[in-house]
Amino acid sequence: xxxxxxxxxxxDAPIELVWAYFRDPPRVAPCLPGAExxxxxxxxxxxxxxxxxxxxxxxxxxxxxIIERLDSTAYVxxxxxxxxxxxxxxxxxxxxxxxxxxxxxxxxxxxLHAEVSIAGRLARLGGGMIQAVSRQLLRKFAECAExxxxxxxxxxx
Numbered sequence: 001x002x003x004x005x006x007x008x009x010x011x012d013a014p015i016e017l018v019w020a021y022f023r024d025p026p027r028v029a030p031c032l033p034g035a036e037x038x039x040x041x042x043x044x045x046x047x048x049x050x051x052x053x054x055x056x057x058x059x060x061x062x063x064x065x066i067i068e069r070l071d072s073t074a075y076v077x078x079x080x081x082x083x084x085x086x087x088x089x090x091x092x093x094x095x096x097x098x099x100x101x102x103x104x105x106x107x108x109x110x111x112l113h114a115e116v117s118i119a120g121r122l123a124r125l126g127g128g129m130i131q132a133v134s135r136q137l138l139r140k141f142a143e144c145a146e147x148x149x150x151x152x153x154x155x156x157x
Contacts, residue, residue, distance in 0.1 A: 002115040005134045009142040010109050013149045018108040021149050031144035033137045054133045060086045075100035090120020
């Protein structure tokens with residue numbers, strides 16, 4: 001069963017700066033709570049790990065992230081991730097799509113949509129719990145991404 005997760009947020013930065021950030025997974029990964037890139041296979045394929053805690057259940061997954069589409073004209077990115085749970089029989093998959101929209105010269109809206117499928121111990125907790133935790137993690141990501149982008153902008157001034 002795929003669990004949909006949607007998030008929209010705004011950043012006080014021009015769309016070109018936000019786009020440069022989002023198309024660079026080594027810059028983005030440190031902002032995803034529990035995520036770590038472990039190896040760059042090529043410019044669109046990465047290996048990594050993610051540690052997820054939902055209530056009392058903790059799961060760590062190792063797998064791949066594949067960037068399937070980067071449209072610099074429409075500011076759209078699509079990627080797929082999959083991983084196997086370490087030390088248990090579980091699996092996670094996600095399809096993620098993001099779109100950037102300029103709101104003003106120095107303000108950008110980010111629209112994220114993900115479909116997450118989990119099998120194993122975490123799946124028993126139910127979609128509602130997983131969705132709530134995922135939204136919380138994405139909010140933390142949004143805060144971190146905004147800090148990162150604004151810090152990069154101030155360093156380039």
